[in-house]
Amino acid sequence: MEPTAFICLTDVIHPVRHLVKDGVSVMEQGSDAYLDWIKRSLKEHEEITLIGMEAAIPDIISLVLRAGNQGIGYQEIRTFTTQDGLGGNKSCLQFRMRRGHGYIALEKRPPRS
Numbered sequence: 001m002e003p004t005a006f007i008c009l010t011d012v013i014h015p016v017r018h019l020v021k022d023g024v025s026v027m028e029q030g031s032d033a034y035l036d037w038i039k040r041s042l043k044e045h046e047e048i049t050l051i052g053m054e055a056a057i058p059d060i061i062s063l064v065l066r067a068g069n070q071g072i073g074y075q076e077i078r079t080f081t082t083q084d085g086l087g088g089n090k091s092c093l094q095f096r097m098r099r100g101h102g103y104i105a106l107e108k109r110p111p112r113s
Contacts, residue, residue, distance in 0.1 A: 001037045003044035009034075009056035031059065035066055042072065042099045050095045053082075057093045064095050072097065 014030040041048045052060025064074055076096040081089045 001033065003037070003041040005041065005045040005047065006049050006051075007034075007037065007041065008051040008053065009060055010053045012055050013059045031063060031066065034059075034063055035070075038063065038067055038072070038097070039070075042097065045099070047075075047096060047098045050097065052093045054090050054092075057091065060093055060095065064097075067097070 013034060017028050017030045017033065019026045019028060038048065038050070050060055050064065052058075068074075074095045074097045076094075078094050080092050080094065082092055084090050
């Protein structure tokens with residue numbers, strides 16, 4: 001996955017990923033590759049947008065929280081709905097992340113005005 005300013009998850013992330021490294025079978029957490037993708041994207045781009053659609057919403061939240069544990073914070077969160085082309089709607093959750101801004105725990109954030 002190449003670094004990009006826009007990452008959209010439409011499907012759930014498989015919890016376990018099977019890799020072969022140097023001829024050895026290795027299992028790793030499925031979201032590790034996506035977290036690495038976010039980090040590499042922030043090295044290339046000042047700001048990136050992450051979107052989780054429908055079933056992928058819990059995965060995008062998990063990725064943002066894991067990134068926060070590593071000091072990568074988000075600047076903005078919003079919800080929206082888009083049409084699926086079949087007359088239905090899809091729920092979406094969007095995070096905007098910027099390079100260089102650390103994670104601020106929810107309980108330490110200033111109140112909204």
